[in-house]
Amino acid sequence: MKIKVGVIGYGYWGPNIVRNFHTQPEMIVKAIADIDQGALKRAGQQYPDIKNFKDPKAVIESPDVDVVAVVTPVSTHYDLAKKALEAGKHIFVEKPFTATTAQADELIELAEKKKLQIMVDHTFLFTGAVRKMKELIAKKELGEILYFDSTRINLGLFQHDVNVIWDLAPHDFSIMDYVIDKKLKGVSAHGMAHVQKKIENVAYITLYAEEKEKFIAHFNINWLSPVKVRTMLIGGDKKMLIWDDLVADEKIKVYDRGVDIDSKEGVHKLLVAYRSGDAYIPKIEHTEALNLEMRHFFECLTGNKKPINDGLAGRRVVKLLECSEKSIRNQGKYIEI
Amino acid sequence: MKIKVGVIGYGYWGPNIVRNFHTQPEMIVKAIADIDQGALKRAGQQYPDIKNFKDPKAVIESPDVDVVAVVTPVSTHYDLAKKALEAGKHIFVEKPFTATTAQADELIELAEKKKLQIMVDHTFLFTGAVRKMKELIAKKELGEILYFDSTRINLGLFQHDVNVIWDLAPHDFSIMDYVIDKKLKGVSAHGMAHVQKKIENVAYITLYAEEKEKFIAHFNINWLSPVKVRTMLIGGDKKMLIWDDLVADEKIKVYDRGVDIDSKEGVHKLLVAYRSGDAYIPKIEHTEALNLEMRHFFECLTGNKKPINDGLAGRRVVKLLECSEKSIRNQGKYIEI
Amino acid sequence: MKIKVGVIGYGYWGPNIVRNFHTQPEMIVKAIADIDQGALKRAGQQYPDIKNFKDPKAVIESPDVDVVAVVTPVSTHYDLAKKALEAGKHIFVEKPFTATTAQADELIELAEKKKLQIMVDHTFLFTGAVRKMKELIAKKELGEILYFDSTRINLGLFQHDVNVIWDLAPHDFSIMDYVIDKKLKGVSAHGMAHVQKKIENVAYITLYAEEKEKFIAHFNINWLSPVKVRTMLIGGDKKMLIWDDLVADEKIKVYDRGVDIDSKEGVHKLLVAYRSGDAYIPKIEHTEALNLEMRHFFECLTGNKKPINDGLAGRRVVKLLECSEKSIRNQGKYIEI
């Protein structure tokens, strides 16, 4: 018996979701909903066998659906996801999970009560590069992590409903949340809305961890950059790495450059020595992230285990987005998480 | 009659200062001072004709010196520069100008009173790349400037007396101060001292301008990066540019990518259209910046005009450093300039 | 009435050909043939409405087919294409056109006699980059072309039937043939078969033009390179350009660097001056090359004009391949074209 999926939203990203669910050996898409007639028509032509509806309710309430995928604008996530859970369906929700932490809490509680699963579409976690970073950090190859520095800038489309933080930062927040294990305690965000009021198009976000963690994270996101940049620097006290997502090969480089602190010599002598040795370029698996994500969902649904990108992971990202927005509207005021 | 220069400090940077002053056709170095015997010996071997002294006073008070160049750690700038001005000498001071704004004010006032010149060694202003950026922005080729985004990171030597802000940001602050004409009003800085207490080795600084300016600047500086990066992005509403100081050629690229705001259509329609046209790589002059800087100093001394990097320019940079440090010690608190 | 296409060969490249013909508004794929049962099954699943056959004859002889696309190994091109022409069908043939020049001649003559069209799948001619190069050279922006220097290397799959020349050089030969207008007269090729006898995996090919052309072309192709490189340098006496096909943006850069020859001064004076001015990055259209190629084919079929990649273009490429192979087997002996 295949797991039956209903997908709400067949705009830019929806077709990828449908295709990847549909090509899983043990899953099948049974219904698609979209309020746009053109989108429905495209779905019908591509998948004559899948029923399509204008009203999302038809998908949510269909007895022929086990999982509802919500691939709509963030403002509608809570409402659709809640109804799906109430109808006894597992949910797969586009990132960011919800528009507020309160909404996320409610959905998580509801799923808990109903023994249903939530997966938030943090696709990047399933790329070869992020999996490799997770592996390197988990086995302490970088040592203690000192900083996480991310840049995601390009000439982007302006969104009317959300600013650059809600558009781009979910990627980077979800990656950091996955690979780094630090207790965060505060956010400060700066930025500017050059074009549309309250729709910031450039933002700089700093995350503080608890003091003993000695960790800082920074995110540079920009819709108005003439060039496209997608890099992360992760500095550890043993090694450091850089991820450049835009090169075809050699996406990750690991540098044997750490800091040796030698305090025996007293304050007036140079306390820090650098190791600067060989670097290496680990082999990254070429897998389609979305496909891997759905396989993971299938395994969680059938094995009754939690996805790495479950509701709680989604909520942590929403919390960071929420705090960042609060800070950016207050000239970078420090906001406790 | 050549202008006679005395140089205090013959450590890492001093030899460059001596060589460049000495090779100006109308200038000549007459005296060098350094408290380190080894440095003095090197100076003596290289320049048998230039007198050298252990005591800076010997240089400052020498009747055979018109200009005193102070190429020592920042903590000593004020004292040496003040004595030189009191002795009636023009001064050339290594960046950052002084350790506090108050010191800068005092030196500027003293020079004013004594009709003496101050040049602060903001060498980068004399590179072909910065001169080209200044030219492009001054003639409005980029349109209104929306943001300035600078990254200067590498595996750097730790300094014991100053943090990464005082070490690296003077370069970027002085460049921004020179090429961008915006009224700044506040600073917020984040960072962390991973290795030595209060010696931050990573910092993220945001500058706010007056609201009507619609301008934001950001600086990413880091002594603990495995890779070296030196880039600036300057976004205008007409064009944007990127400067990469680490490539041999093609350091600056100008993109015909701006934002056209079309508000006629009402708020619900897409207001922004991107132009995405040709880019070009302007030719950059290959000149030695330091040599050009000294020629400029000579012209100012003889033509009685102010250097572009005069005491006031030096003071503006010190003010930004001071505010940044205050903010970084207060978890990014907004500090008014 | 739509133009009806039959496609022979549904292996690696065939599906792209089917998809692009099928999505042309005025064309439709009616039949697919492949000797491999698995390929036919995939075709059937993807296109339930298109008939599929094991025997290519069924496609060639179908009254429901106007154009036969031959997307099979080169050794079979001649035979299939000939039968298709004899059956009164226009042909679209994968590159390289044929295995010998004699075969190409025969097909061209046959098509001529039957008033049928031949298009050879030189896809690269329809990329934005090649079209831009053609445009720049045609309007003499580079001046007289002095050299053409191409590198196409990577870690490639070994083919059992053809060497690296027949595999990779058709791309580069067809591009050069299209953008450069020089009378070629000889070929010299060097290389080595490290792995399989007579299957050269690295080759260096030089093309000579008639002496008065003062033109030389060179091709570096390699299946055993650890890194992937795809660049062309085209040097003119006015300007020069470089094409890097592996970067996402900024594929072509045009340099205002030419040679000014000033012979007035006599042999003992420096005769050459370099201009070294601005460079620029022209905007390249992002279009799917294959789609554009098929549109061009449609226009030729209906407008009764010759494709830029007609049988003669295909034959010129085959001639160069043939001569190159002859030369490489004779230690680089000069072979007249």
Add this chain to the structure above:
Amino acid sequence: MKIKVGVIGYGYWGPNIVRNFHTQPEMIVKAIADIDQGALKRAGQQYPDIKNFKDPKAVIESPDVDVVAVVTPVSTHYDLAKKALEAGKHIFVEKPFTATTAQADELIELAEKKKLQIMVDHTFLFTGAVRKMKELIAKKELGEILYFDSTRINLGLFQHDVNVIWDLAPHDFSIMDYVIDKKLKGVSAHGMAHVQKKIENVAYITLYAEEKEKFIAHFNINWLSPVKVRTMLIGGDKKMLIWDDLVADEKIKVYDRGVDIDSKEGVHKLLVAYRSGDAYIPKIEHTEALNLEMRHFFECLTGNKKPINDGLAGRRVVKLLECSEKSIRNQGKYIEI
């Protein structure tokens, strides 16, 4: 007692030779000769203690000179070097060693007879990158070497006396000669003189080894390239490396990409499998090559051992240049070495 050096030629490269000999602890430059008065004047100002002469004979015959460094155009090497050897001096000769192999033979024989040393200035052999390549290849880390592919192109100054082969190829020939241990047997060279008759400005050179070596080398050199490229690819059957001399760090990358040949399966099955694993970036020592070369010369002179860049090494490079030129004048005719 320091070894006393006399330097003939103080043009572009001479000052580097003087400086590096002069700063060796156990060597000292005693005399400089140049026919150009301006060069002599610069030498005198920089080194008041070193005698300078218009006539090279004064250096060659000076009893105060043990080693004569010949840093003049290649056409004069033989004559000056021969006189120096006859006068009982060791010689250090700029590359290329001589204008013909016959001249090289004569000098080698003369030095042998007189028990004098010859060093040819193949500076590149002493760079960290070439030393690292030598080390990796010597310890068989790359396995059997299959090919050597070098590109050295830029917008270069035209020389009036020599073509691009004699100007640029000595670098690459000397590097290949040092790191690769293959018996070469033939040369084929193609090129063109676009600007000055017989002064080729672009050349493509292929070297053949004895057949059992299964090795091929190729050199792309060009004075008329709009961009500067300095790369070498070395392919082995175990690993491959790329050297990019223009990047500041990470000059060499080693790829675990070789070819496994599995012939058990018969000719119709795929015979080749690629390993495509991690790559690494070995640490390269930052040393001044010229300084290291002179230290090596000192050690050879005092330890009575042959330099790695002795007369024979110089002769092998000249032989390749000679054969290349012969071939290029005959449209790439294969010339036996």
